[in-house]
Amino acid sequence: xxxxxxxxxxxxxxxVCIALWQVLSTVPVFGKILLPPFFFSNxxxxxxxxxxxxxxxxxxxxxxxxxxxxxxxxxxxxLGGILVGFWFARQPLVAAVFDPYVxxxxxxxxxxxxxxxxxxxxLGIWSKVALGVTLVFFIVFFNVYQGVKEVxxxxxxxxxxxxxxxxxxxxxxxxxxxxxxxxxxxxxxxxFAVVGAVVGEYLGSAAxxxxxxxxxxxxxxxxxxxxxxxxxxxxxxxxxxxxxLVERRLLVWRPTMDGRG
Amino acid sequence: MTTPxxxxxxxxxxAFRLGDGRVYTAVEKAHLAVxxxxxxxxxxxxxxxxxxxxxxxAGLLTPASGSVKIFDRPLTGLNxxxxxxxxxxxxFPWKTALDNVAIGLEIMGAPRAEAAQRAxxxxxxxxxxxxxxxYPHMLSGGQRKRVALAQVLIRDxxxxxxxxxxxxxxxxxxxVMGNLLLDLWNADRKAVLFVTHDLEEAIALxxxxxxxxxxPSSRIxxxxxxxxxxxxxxxxxxxxxxFHALHREIWSVLRDEVMxxxxxxxxxxxxx
Numbered sequence: 237x238x239x240x241x242x243x244x245x246x247x248x249x250x251x252v253c254i255a256l257w258q259v260l261s262t263v264p265v266f267g268k269i270l271l272p273p274f275f276f277s278n279x280x281x282x283x284x285x286x287x288x289x290x291x292x293x294x295x296x297x298x299x300x301x302x303x304x305x306x307x308x309x310x311x312x313x314x315l316g317g318i319l320v321g322f323w324f325a326r327q328p329l330v331a332a333v334f335d336p337y338v339x340x341x342x343x344x345x346x347x348x349x350x351x352x353x354x355x356x357x358x359l360g361i362w363s364k365v366a367l368g369v370t371l372v373f374f375i376v377f378f379n380v381y382q383g384v385k386e387v388x389x390x391x392x393x394x395x396x397x398x399x400x401x402x403x404x405x406x407x408x409x410x411x412x413x414x415x416x417x418x419x420x421x422x423x424x425x426x427x428f429a430v431v432g433a434v435v436g437e438y439l440g441s442a443a444x445x446x447x448x449x450x451x452x453x454x455x456x457x458x459x460x461x462x463x464x465x466x467x468x469x470x471x472x473x474x475x476x477x478x479x480x481l482v483e484r485r486l487l488v489w490r491p492t493m494d495g496r497g
Numbered sequence: 498m499t500t501p502x503x504x505x506x507x508x509x510x511x512a513f514r515l516g517d518g519r520v521y522t523a524v525e526k527a528h529l530a531v532x533x534x535x536x537x538x539x540x541x542x543x544x545x546x547x548x549x550x551x552x553x554x555a556g557l558l559t560p561a562s563g564s565v566k567i568f569d570r571p572l573t574g575l576n577x578x579x580x581x582x583x584x585x586x587x588x589f590p591w592k593t594a595l596d597n598v599a600i601g602l603e604i605m606g607a608p609r610a611e612a613a614q615r616a617x618x619x620x621x622x623x624x625x626x627x628x629x630x631x632y633p634h635m636l637s638g639g640q641r642k643r644v645a646l647a648q649v650l651i652r653d654x655x656x657x658x659x660x661x662x663x664x665x666x667x668x669x670x671x672x673v674m675g676n677l678l679l680d681l682w683n684a685d686r687k688a689v690l691f692v693t694h695d696l697e698e699a700i701a702l703x704x705x706x707x708x709x710x711x712x713p714s715s716r717i718x719x720x721x722x723x724x725x726x727x728x729x730x731x732x733x734x735x736x737x738x739x740f741h742a743l744h745r746e747i748w749s750v751l752r753d754e755v756m757x758x759x760x761x762x763x764x765x766x767x768x769x
Binding site: 390 | 555557575576579580589590607632634649710
């Protein structure tokens with residue numbers, strides 16, 4: 237299938253969905269509106285809300301805040317995950333001792349930590365960053381740990397036979413292997429950084445996309461909730477696109493699944 | 498003055514502790530000497546511990562008893578005089594062909610530019626001058642082996658240990674690689690310990706062919722000198738009368754071991 241056909245079909249899906257939504261929420265079927273506007277709003281109102289946000293410029297501040305929170309969560313969580321992942325993988329005793337606790341904390345639904353972070357760190361950006369960090373950290377940690385553990389035995393022996401010291405093995409073998417695992421989970425960890433930020437905002441804040449959605453919900457402004465959701469989706473897709481670009485540059489050495497190099 | 502012995506295994510015994518606590522003896526009392534400049538091939542049935550013996554010479558494994566001497570000095574830790582060519586892919590997948598070859602020099606502290614320059618020369622020597630920027634996954638199996646060969650040889654090791662290096666390649670590529678190896682080896686005649694399960698390959702390449710019995714507790718059961726003239730061409734040496742005579746002679750010994758090894762492996766499979 238050509239790119240154009242594919243794109244056309246993809247757009248068609250959106251058009252049909254939005255058209256159905258518009259029709260069912262405005263035109264009565266057998267004397268009854270199937271999607272009551274109070275609960276479902278309608279595409280025109282949602283679009284009007286989005287246009288209003290962008291034309292007045294209020295949205296930029298909220299987008300900016302969410303972006304900063306996500307980035308901080310991603311950077312701090314990744315650094316922590318890399319350090320601890322390396323440490324655990326190289327010190328099996330430490331890993332064994334902490335294993336049950338790591339599992340316990342990871343099993344905890346992070347949302348329950350939000351009130352604690354709000355208490356400790358206030359309602360500013362740092363409580364959201366902390367929430368994002370707890371999500372990102374574990375993804376990066378598990379991947380780096382795996383990456384260091386699963387270095388091919390042969391490649392490691394080869395490094396040794398070529399005369400690498402422990403430090404050189406770290407630099408030329410363990411580190412690239414761990415990074416490749418980390419980058420393979422880049423989409424997930426960046427996505428979770430955004431989730432942490434938005435959920436944190438939703439549960440208590442004064443700015444950000446999560447705050448916008450929560451405010452709209454508070455006054456039964458369904459159009460506002462939907463508008464916030466759409467802006468958030470577009471925001472995540474843009475970030476994801478950026479991640480794809482970074483990934484392509486960093487993982488050139490890796491064979492792709494479909495063999496196109 | 499006699500030529501110094503590059504590798505000497507004296508009554509080396511290798512044993513592993515199995516998961517259930519039993520001890521598995523892979524190699525029993527191996528006695529083997531490789532002189533400087535000598536090309537020795539070890540041939541044996543599958544699972545006879547030939548790779549184990551090689552790992553002992555490399556210092557990757559420590560023998561349970563007996564000793565390993567490298568140039569008359571007992572080996573402790575890794576064998577720093579040896580280059581090792583692995584059977585499986587051992588290139589660093591995140592480095593280009595050039596970086597994979599240059600790394601051996603960089604580790605020793607050579608400046609990056611000089612290492613890259615010499616690596617390029619080695620890549621050209623193994624016929625991959627135009628592939629310097631490729632990553633391992635973009636190369637064919639044979640090309641990867643060439644890079645691996647350059648990676649080992651650039652460090653100019655005094656001893657070359659090779660563990661069925663051409664095993665995963667197709668028949669034609671193996672012969673081409675064999676000739677390439679002989680050409681490179683002819684230049685400075687390092688001591689080579691070459692493990693293979695292919696008797697023809699062993700005779701075509703080596704000065705001496707050593708046969709091991711079927712495992713476990715395998716021993717060295719034969720040692721033949723190959724007096725075919727050098728330089729050799731692998732394609733042509735196979736047509737030589739002497740080659741055939743020697744092949745017949747060694748095969749008569751090896752065949753029984755291959756059958757034994759095969760029987761044992763099928764029995765083991767049935768027991769499971």
